[in-house]
Amino acid sequence: MAKVSTKTTVLSSQEIMAKVKRMAYQIAENNFNEKELILVGIKNRGSKLAELLAKELKNIQNVKVQISTVYIEKRNPLEDEIELKKAIQKPDDKVVILIDDVANTGRTLCYAIKPLLDFLPAKIQVAVLVDRKHKKFPIHADYIGLQLSTVMEDYVKVSLEPGKEEVYLE
Numbered sequence: 001m002a003k004v005s006t007k008t009t010v011l012s013s014q015e016i017m018a019k020v021k022r023m024a025y026q027i028a029e030n031n032f033n034e035k036e037l038i039l040v041g042i043k044n045r046g047s048k049l050a051e052l053l054a055k056e057l058k059n060i061q062n063v064k065v066q067i068s069t070v071y072i073e074k075r076n077p078l079e080d081e082i083e084l085k086k087a088i089q090k091p092d093d094k095v096v097i098l099i100d101d102v103a104n105t106g107r108t109l110c111y112a113i114k115p116l117l118d119f120l121p122a123k124i125q126v127a128v129l130v131d132r133k134h135k136k137f138p139i140h141a142d143y144i145g146l147q148l149s150t151v152m153e154d155y156v157k158v159s160l161e162p163g164k165e166e167v168y169l170e
Contacts, residue, residue, distance in 0.1 A: 096123070
């Protein structure tokens with residue numbers, strides 16, 4: 001018998017945008033003395049979330065925002081080189097915020113920090129849209145859109161395509 005897939009919406013497009021706006025306000029509040037922030041999204045949805053946060057941050061305060069992307073193979077982080085695809089201009093002594101869509105065990109976030117250690121940031125913070133609290137690695141998110149209690153068998157899917165934003169369980 002084939003397994004029937006069920007989809008449960010957790011966040012609608014409007015709710016996602018409200019979470020992004022709240023996260024941006026928290027980032028601005030915690031970094032109000034900074035003249036520049038560096039947002040580093042983990043490839044694909046983390047990068048899209050970084051773009052959404054950058055847009056909101058620019059609406060909130062007068063701060064320069066650089067955006068870059070960390071490329072990492074999420075299923076097997078050691079399979080390929082972990083690298084930044086867009087160079088960061090003068091990154092030393094600046095706040096870097098590492099961003100992903102969902103934090104499960106913390107493994108991807110932990111490995112994604114690697115290229116950020118090639119320079120001397122003032123501090124590294126972490127932002128995620130959904131935190132599942134199944135940590136196996138010593139990573140915690142500083143900015144969380146939604147903490148979601150799930151069982152490991154639940155699969156959290158995120159779409160951040162314009163007009164199709166949604167977080168759901170499968």
